[in-house]
Amino acid sequence: MNEPVFGIYLRGVKHNVVASPSMMKEVLSVEDASNSEVLGQALQNVFGDRSLIRNLNLDSNQGVKDKAFAILNDDSFILEGSSTINRLVQHNMPNLVSFCRSQVDQNPWERGISQVEVPDEANQTVCEANLFALLSNFIGHNVSTFLMGDAFVDNFPNLAEDLGRLDDTFVTLFIGTARWVPNPAASAGHAASDRLRHIMSVFHRALTAVDDGIDPGIELRDLDDVSEIVKDRMRMFRKLELSSGASAAGHLSLYYDLIEHTTKISFWAITHIFADPTLLDQVRKEIAPYVVASRPTRQETGFPFDEPPRLSIDIEKVLTLCPLFIACYYETVRLHSAGITFKKPASDIALSESAEEAAYALMEPRQYKIQKGERIIVPHGAYYHDSRYFSNPDQFDPLRFLVTVPETGAQRADPSILTPFAEGLYGSTNNGFTERSILTFIGGVVSMWEIEPKDGKFLTVPGHKTSWGAFRPTKDLRVKMKTRV
Template sequence: MPCMNHSRLLSSEPPGRRPCTPSWLNPDSPCHVHVHVYNVTETLRGATSEEARRDQDVAAIATLKARLGAETSHQSPSSSPNSESKAESKAESKAESKAKARVAPIESRRSRPIAPASSPGQAAARIQNPESRIQTAAESSLTSSSLKNCPTVMFNSNVGSTDQPLVLRSPSVPRSPSSIMASSPPMAVSGNVHAILGLLAHNPLHAALLTIAVVLITSALLLGAPASQHKPGSDGRAGPPSMPGYWLPFLAHGPQFLLNKDGFLAGLQKRYPEGIFSLKMLGSNHHVIHEPTLSSTLTNRPRTSYEERWIAARLLSTSFGLRKQDQATYGRLAHETPDLYKHMLSEPGLSNLVDVVVGQLKRHIHEFVTFNSSPADQTDWERLADVDVVRNSRGETYVEADLMSLTRNFVAATANPALLGTNFVDNFPDFWELLWMFDEGMVLMAANMPAWIPWPRLQRAKAAQRSMLACTLEFEIAMDKYLRGDDPGIKWQDLDNVSTYVKTRIELFRNRGLPLEARASCDIALLWAMNANANPLISWLIFELYRDPVLLEMVREEIAPFLKIVQPKNDFGPAVWVAPEVESLDLDGLINRCPHLKAAYLETLRVYTGVWTVKWLTEDVTLKRRGSNSESYLLKKGHMAHMAHELHQFDAEYFPNPKEWHHDRFLKETKDENGRKLQTVDMGTLRPFGGGPSMCKGRALAMRELLLYASFVISFYDIIPPRGQNWEEPVTCKRAASRHSTKPVRVWIKKRDFTSKSAAGQGASG
């Protein structure tokens, strides 16, 4: 209930015997009434006119002043001559001064015109005015617990006359929150918040995205990790490598590595020039090494320090389709498979493989392009390269084709018979296009991405894998019959020319009880390893040789003594074309006595490959840098060590202008025993096939393939950009083994003329 002072004020009865200061003017009283100032355009919406509202405001002020005078008139020096009366009189005078001070600003602004009705944003902007600040203070004080039992004095800030009674609102008639909001402009910040809340209320998608963003940012701040720098231990021992910070828990650096591997790693290489840094992905620790001395230190350690075979077993299951029920059987025989590579790395197995490749190349090099305009008359590799017959302004005939597709499929069709025989290549001419589709998404499959993710590259790769498994399973069934002495079928009558390596491997699988389906998966792994790297590199080597006419003529001149081509006599006249023939081939001469060709081969490997060697550490390993900065790094047991040869190949400290193709960076000038100058080739720190026991097992065959195919193509054909254009800088993307062009590389191709004297001996230019 209201106190006695309030009752007196509400009734017209005079105050009691003891005069007192009205408690509604006393700020120390628990029933103190706060004066609330509201904008007239917001609170008095029912007023008939601005003049009526102004009159009410003026009357309210006049009544207030009159009652203040009435209250103070009860206080006089004669009525209370004692000291207590004097103290009370002093307090009442002080209260009167405070009341007048509250009224004075209102009177001083009574001539201010009434503002028109405003929007919430405009009302918020008027907070800066004194009246609005009073209103905001009044609104906030309205919710104070001290006002629960107190009446509220209401009057307008735009005052006019002084002849209207004071308007009081009893606490028994509370104001609704909506009326308060309507009559009181919000704070400036509240206006922005209200606008944002209004936007989110009408846009659920925006609200959901904002919620997700808040959750992610909060998780990152709470569960992420800051960057750490390499520091030696307190006792001077080796410390862990530096690690960049990350925001996402568990995933850590995984999204950056998967979605932007090249840019992410290039930035880290510059950030950590010491040659090693660490990453955390999917809860595992990975140490990336790109400095050659550190890589050599790890490679030269005893094999008990790390395990490498696990990566092959993982790829077989995640990428090549090895079933779970067959993994244990394969694991029991995996240690025997490295012994089979002697058929590819040493004699006589290596020479047997190369002889088959050379025979296929001699037989089909004149069909690299056939100049047939009808797809029905074209070869399989021509159809895949979108070949077309065109003429230039002088009437010369060319074949326009995609050089990358044409070359890699030509190599696949002519080199793989050395491994799987001619029946496999003839029966499955579309297998190689499936292989490139599979290669495009192999990294995603190796990451064990769920099959339900609608990622086009991933889905195409899985579909290609299933089709390839059907092909290799049919091949394994035929080989199983062949090795038992049974008839393999009409499609498989030439299985005798399957390589010794493949036959020996299938025998091992049969003897150890590996099912046919598992053998089919192993065949896909073999074919991918032999084609996914070498075939695109042959395309790039040919591309780079033709881009530099001076280098092209130098290479043609130096290979001429070792690859001799002759034009057979044509007894049928010019109407019949007779293909040139290879008179002699010295492969050792191409490998050891053609420095420009060999240097171009190495530079192509540097620019267009990206080999990584991965090891799982089975014990703690300490790596120490050589030289002045001989810091030591501790790699703990159970962590993964990645020797990123790809990063080293683009390190400007070792290879100036690393993004430019310059073959002469590998050329060294020396002198022979007679003092004559010689050019030799020095690989330096380049390790394009990896290092240690895990070094690429097909490296010897791959090198011979690159040198052979490049020598044959540049000897038999001239290649230029279409329509007299300039050679463009290729835009590439990294796949699992090598780099590929992001768009077709269209070229014009024509046969070289070997009938002229200048072309005799193969050395003619086109």
């Protein structure tokens, strides 16, 4: 249309689509009067809220979202969460696949849809797995352990698979498809949402009992290691006098938002890095001093058997001294994010196109006025794939994010190229906790594991399936895996 702002009708309602980067920033900075309508629709249609949370008064509803956003961006929470995820990954990454034939002996994340198998009886050092399912289950297990505690993960080991089903059917449920509609996605999604919501309700009751000093029962007795963001959310729901059933949708939505984005972005980044041998070699050399996979020799240990592999990650050094690795993360977000922000401005706003952007259209800068209460869509994904701002936008090229620091001549990864950044249900997905978690998972896999396709020489990056926040792959990748140490 050659216009930076245009109107589109969705379900009979006109939305103003703002596609100019400079105007996007203006829109994202204005006060929103929508009372989180999109979050409310997701809570009702996807997470099964029966309107108890969605219909809270404006201040209470917005307060639930704002408190979660504030905690997620609090430095103490980021450091605590990063440290815990780092410790869990260092402990569990050497066992991403255990090379055990029996599912009884496998780790929880290897079972079910991960389909981890050791096909060659003579070779116990190579196994096959469904890569996306394996990473989803592994990341879900570790992030769940930090957020909800060990007792929660031990009692609900198949949670990650239902969470994946919910993400796979998110769009179908979000638009309001009823469970009785003859649609496999709708029936599977509603069933997964019901099971997850029941688990969250049971967990909420146990957590409130512990908070009151009451024995919650033997299964969920030890909840001291539940994260502060989940405890705070429970106390806020109690203050608002919500039942455990009503609170379940609120717990589930935050749980989903934190885990699924991390899972999908980690998968896409790992796939791109392993699909390019040159890039894989460069990334490994860059992170090698700070992400170290090792195995003590028999001479070092004095034992007549091999010690298990070990992993050490210094995430602070990675963040400051590994620009190519960070750039791979930014490029993954650019290429595979499907984020959209919805706004309803609390007052009239005037938008002005920058001279640089107007020059692309060979026109003078244009101005637009959007009235108070009109609906606005900010399509982050459309901007990320616009050839006017990103050359060869469909190619994975992390070098586009590398800039040279004039004072030192050193390179750094520049995230400003990504702004505006895609948003999740509870604010920007570019928060410190999520970024550090994703980099920790990617670094651990790249440093410790060799991954190649079951058939063929190099991994092939699959296509996109639309979901919330980031795309899902259209198909899983059947891969062969072995340790590097």
